[in-house]
Amino acid sequence: MMFLSIERITGIFKDFRPKSISVPFPSEVTPGVQEASRRNRGSLQLRHLDAGSCNGCEMEIASMTSPIYDVERFGIKLEASPRHCDGLLVTGPVTRNMSGPLLKTYEAVPQPRVVVALGDCALDCGVFKGAYGVEGTLGDILPVDLEIPGCPPEPASIITALRGLVGR
Amino acid sequence: MVPLVILIAPLLGGVSSLLFKKDARVAWISVAANAFVLAASIWLAFHVVTRGVVSGAGGLLRVDALSAFMVIVIGAISLMASWLGISTMAHEVESNPHQQAHRATYGVLVQLFIFAMLLAVLAANVAVMWVAVEATTVVTTFLVGHHRTKGALEASWKYIVICSVGIALAFFGTVLVYLCALRVGGHSAAALNWTSLISVARHLDPSVMRLGFGLVVLGYGTKVGLVPMHSWLPDAHSQAPAPISALMSGVLITVAFYAILRFKAIVDLAVGPNFSRTLLVIVALLSLALAASLLITQHDYKRMLAYHSIEHMGLIALGAAAGIPLAIAAVLLHILGHGLAKSILFLASGEIMAAEGTTEISEVHALLERRPVLGGVFGVGLIALLGLPPFSLFSSELLMARAEFQVGLGWAAIASIVAMVVIFFAVVGHARHMLLGSNISNEVLNRPPNWVSGPLVSGLVILALIGVLAWPLSSLLNAAAHVVTT
Amino acid sequence: MLSLAVGSVLVCAIIAIWVSSTRLLIRVLATQGLALGIVALVLGMHERDLSLAATAVVVLALKGVFMPLMLSKVGSRSLNNLGLKPLVNIPASLAASAVLIVLAFGSSRVITSFVDTPIGSLAPVGVATLLIGFFVLVARRRPVFQMAGLMLVDNGIDLVAFLCSAGVPFLIELGVSLDVLLAVVVLMVLAQRLATEFGDLDVGDLRELHD
Amino acid sequence: MHWTLLSRLSISTLQIVGIAVGSPLLLGLMRKIRCRIEGRVGPPIAQPLIEIRKLAKRERIRPEYSSWIFTVAPIVLVATTLILVAITPIFSTGSSWSADLFAVVFLLLIGSVSVALSALDTGTAFGGMGASRAMTVGALAEPALLVALLALSVPAGSSNITTILVRSLYNPEWLVTPERLLALAAFLIVIVAESGRLPVDNPTTHLELTMIHEAMILEYSGIDLALVKLGESMRLVFMLALFGNLFIPWGIATRPGPIYLVIGMLSTAAKVVGLGTLIATVEVGMAKLRLFRVPELMAGAFVLSVLAVVSSLVVR
């Protein structure tokens, strides 16, 4: 359509690489969720949600958006409003207090939505497994589309995994 | 003949109430007599305006347009006051059976009072007028003290002492005028007739006339309620029974002012208009300032009305100071308007007092809801009294201001308007407290019967009509104004 | 004779300030009324004016006899309470009366120069009496004294009238006298009521009615 | 020099298309420049277009209690901006349909008001907060804007944009007068404030307490969000284009003919890109002002514009 052709026109700028401090990434994309990457077409907005994390993953997410990793170059952004987002980026085990807000936030995202579980705790509660305040893993509560293991996962691996959702 | 009949008619009412002491209905005879006075005076006014001056009682009485006008004012207000007086007396007897005995005295004195006022305005002779005005003092003293409470006694004492002194000064002034008149060759008995005084006025000795007029203003000014001898007025008006307050505030004080007007015409001829103007402006402004100052924190609604009278007398004096025919016509219109409005208000306040049992402003509230008729009459009356249209006081105040500006008294007019604004501020505040708001106690109250509210309401309607309709009042006012202007 | 009578009017006025006893005051007033009557009488005879003479008779009767009698009726009812000090004490009052007399003479020049007769030149005495009467009204506390002050005022004016113009016409004088009489009667009745209501009182204490 | 109706219509259409497509690209460019200065790679310049394309197909969500205002507001925002684009001379003076400087202000106001109303219609605290702040900033910017426009229209004796452009083309000495520079400086500040750029508002902020404009559109999703974003970017570009043309009128087509039109397009694009670059460069080195320091900035702009008017009279 029209938009695609515009993309081609602006393609001339694609090779324009300013001298940057960002670490290079391979140009090929690791296969991710096919349907989502087709849908998102190079733009992904995520709402980050801390369901009970120790904040280790948050540190990595923060460095992911820094100039070094520059996740923005792949069209991936963290947004404040779930309405503007395509999915959730959840860290930590789901605590009892956060399970309600988690569901509410999920509901607030327009459909279709992706759910990304970031870090070991989100996958299997990690060291918090069995703690009295923990309700369960993210997978117990929401359908998880993408899992990024690690305690915490490195920024590069987060970016690599997310690129699979953008297709870029 | 007619003037004499008019003069005698009120006495009939008095005599009849003396004759039939027991029967309360006898008071209606007085009402009828006063109604007759009103009707006859209107006829007389027509007659005077179209045909000229009427004399009566062997030259003792003389009716020109001014007198005729004043008779109308007296007739109208006495009709209303005697009508409502029946209700007032009924209330009093209800609350205190001993008052039954005084009913007849009251009836006689009221009619005597009206008679004396009529005599004052009908008299052809200055001294007779003085006698009549003094007679009003004597008669009304008992009426002021009618309630026989301590307050009433105090008020009547103050009233008679201050007014007697004042009126004595007026007599002194009259004597001085008489001196002058004798000197220019008047026949001694007729020297004090208005006509002869006017005819020789240009030859009267200016310096004695000045002193004489100063004393006359001071003296009659006492009865008018002008500063500095005004002090009896709030006390007497607040203590007297409502119909008496109405008569005193509505007509008595303006009858006294009528005397000043008459003298002013003579003095203006003798010494030029500037003298009387200065004097009247001084007392007028003092009165206005005093009324304005004391209304701000007034606590008693009858006293509020009384100070309002002082204000209006100040306005009238200021209008008279202007002195041109327009001003005098306006002053007369104001006398009529103020008389009607003030008597309606006093009568209404009498009913309110009878119903509420207090004259304190702070203890009366939500009248419009609790007593819609009385509250409405009181409120509308205040609107009239504050000089708002369509009531005639608006027209007369406007005309007076115009006349004052015209003769170069603009600054005084402005001062009076400022005082009026202050008074408006004060009165609206008091009225708001009395009239507005919601009924907290939810008591069930009975309305005054129609024969009581009827005259009050129709009086207000008439007052509005006077303010709106020019005909036929304009010609009478102009004719009356020309009597005392040159 | 005339000047004697006129003078005694003034002297009576001054004495009226001096006295503090009711009985004495009434006597002084009676004397003054008589003196006033005599003034009228002498003038009437001198001018051969019948109406003035008649006036004189009325004045003598009323002011010399009747009114003092009525005053004494009130005065006798009131206790002779000397504890009731006058508002202005007697020496000061006398000084004030002196000032008032001077003032009267100074301010009546208009009248005297206008009348311009020997008799007329006595008119300031009347004015002085008037002023003194007023002073009594202002400075004395008891009802009787106030009535007396009123009468002094009235006498002063009458005196001026007699001296300057041989009085007002008789008919008028009659009316005036009637009025004054009635006023005094009313005052008397009121004073009696006051006495029954409040006892012997200071009229200045009647202050229930004010703003 | 007569414009046929057809040519005027086609110029308007061209302007609409050009601005509608060009404005997201300009935003992309500005982001790219910022990223570059920060040492990032940054997203592609077409990223805003890509986002809009994606959003167009996503689900629309309406807040529970909202009324039709919420649905209509994005359309009104885009529509009024497009009207502005259509009737003002951007590429060519031929598109002028009674284009008046003051009318432009009021038309822009429609967009601001509709977005603010939609924000309040959501019934959330964020919406209200954003609307309140945006309207306050807008109200404070208004005096500076109008007086600056006044100063710009005084020499031409008209507030008609075409008249101003044509007259200043014939009187190039106007262009460097101090009052003009002052007025333009004030105008630029206002543009920055109105379009929610630094230092008045941070378009990329996610902190609720500091955001102004973002707070108003939190509830929009899908195509509505796309419309709002498109509208906002078009407003920015429109204002920049207006500013550019008033600042340097040369290049705009003043007569019919495709060549002139192409020159006009290119020159306008160049002006806008230049201004965008400038703003992006300045923004990098700047922190957002505290909300209650914004009035000071606006007051400064107002003083500049008043000075402009006064000095224009003094100079003459």
Next chain:
Amino acid sequence: MKINLLALTSILGMAGAIAGAITTQKLRKWLSSLFGIATCVSGLVAAIEVLHSNHPMIFQSNKILVLSGYSLQLDRFGALFVASGAVVGIASMIFRLGYSGHGLASRTASFVLPLFVMTLLLVPAATNVTTFLFLWEIMAIASLLLVLVDHRKRPEVSNAGQWYGVMTHLGAASILIGFVLLAIYAKSQSFASMEATAHHLPSWVRTSSFFLLLIGFGSKAGLVPLHVWLPKAHPEAPGPVSALMSAAMVNLGLYGVVRVGLGILGGGPTWWWLTVMALGALSAMFGSLHSATSTDLKRLLAYSTTDNIGLMFLGVGAAGLFQSTGHQSLALIALVAALLHMAFHALFKGSLFLSASSLQQATGSRDLDSLGGLLSKMPVTGTIFLIGSLSIAALPPLCGFVSEWLLLQSMLHGLPSSNPSLAIAMPVGVGVLALTGGLTALTFVKAVGIGILGQARSKPANDAHEVRPTMWVGAGLLSAMCFLFGVAPFLVIPSVINSSKELIGTNVANPLVGGWQVGLLGNQGAIEPGLLAFLIVVFVAIIGGLRKLIQAPSVRRAEAWGCGRETQTSRMEYTATSFGEPVVRVFEDVLSPSHNLDASQLSESRYYVEAAHFHTSLDDAFERRLYRQAAAGLRWWGSNARRLPNGSIHRYLMFGMVALVVVLVALG
């Protein structure tokens, strides 16, 4: 026989009053309203007739008004005010048919309301001082009584009534003095002879009468600092009355100033008009600031009236300034702009007040913070309110845009002259216009956004239903006209030009273009509101259609995003207070809000707060610093004066004696 419409208007008004006073409760509402409508129609016909002819309409009678005579003469200038008042009157009377306010159904109100309407229409026709003041004061007293009708329900009503009464009386006194001063020099009380002699008057007379009348009319118009009554009285009046007061009565203040300043006095020195402009600017700023921070819907509207009146005075001041500096055609433009704004303000403020009253009736509250969500529950009223708000915010294609734009134009074109006072006044004027424009937009975004959008903020608001048709027909009439005249201003502009020429001079060339365009001749700037309206409709349709095309309109209704918190209630919405808070902060020095924080600590530790109560209020600075002080001063004086008459007869007699001595000494 041709009926004199002015006489007919008077008679219909009085007939309505009498009908309202003597008939039964059910009948009187209808009769007095219908007579009111008839009065307005008659006045409207008269005004239109005058506007389209060159002859004034005259009605005179010496049988009315004692010693002065009743004299009406409607010229084209006055006719504009009559027409605008009549339109508002018709709408309000229709509205009243459905309005169920208890107080307004009373006998008094039914008696007074037709009179009020009648005087509103006749004041601009009065041609002598007595007639003018007579009608003016009846208008004042009638409106005062109407303000007071609900005094039983709320104590604030009587307070408002007192403020209004006193301020209007102050104004009337000032008008009286000013007019009488002119009348004395003219040796006649008719306006025509005043006008004839005005040029020969000494300048102090001209100046003092002008300023006296400015004060008098300014107090009626609600010009700062004489406005204090307005934000109290207009909100407390019942709906139709507040519409009449705010949309029609205040205009008569403007009428008076223009009639006197430009008509009778025929213009004046520059500094007069600079003062007028300054007062206008002050009113506009002050009014808009206060309306931006008000939370009471009707108070907000009332302050916005002060704001708009300020703009009109700004225009009038500019007109006078241009005239005094010899720019006749600019003066004409400025006056046309001011009068146009007057007429349009009547329309949108009328519709706003009427629809706000509908909202109040439906919810029982006029506090913005307990309304909300009403656009969906009362769609018609809500839309009317929205249209009114958009008009007042001067958004095209509604009528407020046209008049504000024209006002800006007149100021723009005043600049090139070399006159220094113009050079200072005009940019400042534009700045004020702009700031108030911005604040007005903010205010009405608040009014609409908090008032009728979002979630209902109280239970009554949640249960609200649409009001009776007569009510929205009345209000809708006005908002339809807002739209009509906004799109096609040529329907009214020629009349406004005619009526302005009456004062500026009939030989001044018309500098405005006609037709669908509004603007100045010679390519000096023009707008085409009709085109804009057309474009807006087309573009909205196109984009709406596109949106539909791209995506099926499947919309999910979901709970608004509340950061994931458990419940989201209406108490969490942004309130009107918080909406205006940034404005309060920015203009803290002008508004000087008072804050009051009461916190009680726990007994265990003073670092823990047990309960906190925060109260903030925004009083009118003029009220607090000027009027309350003045009133306190008067009371102080009054209570001291009371000591003078202490009840002692001796003291009273001493007054007399002193006076006697003074008389004797001075005259003897």
